[in-house]
Every structure is written in C-alpha cells, then in structure tokens.
Amino acid sequence: MNNKNNGVRQGVTGVTSTVGNLAGGLLGTVGGAVGTVGRGLGGTINNTTGTKAVGDGLAYVTNGVESGVNSVAKGVEDAGKAPGK
Template sequence: MNNNKNSGIRQGVTGVTSTVGNLTGGLLHTVGGAVGTVGRGIGGTINNTTGTKIVGDGLATVTTGVEDGVHVVGKGLEDAGKYPGK
C-alpha cells in the first residue's frame, strides 16, 4: 500500500516536472532559434553593407553557437521530467 502511495506521488511530481521542463525547454528552443536567426540575418547585412565577411561571419558564428547551446539546455530540461521506463 505504501508503494502505491509513493508511486502516485512520484507520478504526480514527474508530471509537473515534465510539464515545466517541456514548457521551459520549448521556450528556450524558441529564444535560441530567434537569437540564431537574428544573428545570421544581421551578419549577412553587415557582410553585404561593408563588403567584408569577417565581422558578419563572426557574429553569425557566435549567435549560432548561442542557439546550439540553448537547444542543448532546452533538451536537458525537457528530459528532466522523464524517468526510466517512460
């Protein structure tokens, strides 16, 4: 009987954790994608305006790195609510 109670509590906590993780992870994916897209766009504009690729490509590389890092963190948060067997 005690195992059933613990199992129910665990499922409830896991459900909340999973929901929060999925929400936060999804938001981070959105923010990361926006940062990467904006950085690449501004980088392309700088390249076309100045005629040099160093600054624009550098900005695009940095923002793409931020985007990739945020996606990794977001995926980790989404996975946080999962438990073995789910």
Template sequence: MNNNNNGGAEGAAKGVTSTLGNLAGGLTKGAGGIVGATGKGLGDTINSTTGTKAVGDGLQSVTGGIEDGASSAGKGAENAGQWKKS
C-alpha cells in the same frame, strides 16, 4: 508503507516536472532559435553592405553558438522533466 501511495506521489511529481521541463526546454530552444536567426540575418546584412565577411561571419558564428547551446540546454531541461538520465 503503501507502495500505491508512493506510485501516486511519484506519478504526480513526474507529471509536474514533465510539464515544467517541457515548458522550460521549449522556451530555451525558442529563444536560442531567435538569437540564431537574428544573428544570421544581421550577419548577412553586414556582409552585403560593408563588403567584408569577417564581421558578419563572426556575428553569425557567435549567435550560432548561442543557438546551439540553448538547444542543448533546452533538450536537457526536457529530459530532466521526463526523468531521463541522458
């Protein structure tokens, strides 16, 4: 077996998975950011228009959690695309 061929195949695979991992990670983190920002805006609006903070703060908490989870998942996809273990 020729080690140069394995290196070439591995290099090509890493190039493809890196691109896909970065794309998936970026999209996931971007979507999470949108959800988080939307939730913050809606939560602020609910708090200021209703006079109660519980509902608006609760919405912000849920969407903030979604944003954090998406950010973590996106980073994981990027790491996997770069063949990182952690």
C-alpha cells in the same frame, strides 16, 4: 502503500515534466531567435560592407549561442522525464 507512493511519484513526475517541457520549449525559442537574428544581421553586414569577416563572425557567435541554448533546453526537458521513458 506502494501504490500510493507510486501515484505520488507519477504526479510529481508529470508536473516536473510539464514544467521542464515548458522551460525547454521557451529556451529553444530564445536560442532559435538569437541564431536567426545573428544570421540575418551577419548577412546584412556582409552585403552592406562588402566584407565577410564581421558578418560571418557575428553569425558564428550567435550560432554558437543557439546551439548551447538548445543543448540546455534539451537537458531541461529530459530532466523531467520519468526514468526509463
């Protein structure tokens, strides 16, 4: 009976790990895109207007969003991992 329960637990862990990795990967992609777009727009604003305050502020905010989303993505991926792995 113990082997059967262990097999079920491993199967469930495999599914949750796959779903967690997929969701974490997608979140990481979105976070990276937000950060990249923000830095690009920030640089464009700085170069166009000649002032750094607005462009740097935008880049700062989107870098924060990127960092936060990446932390959540890592947590989602870690949640599906089997204990001790």
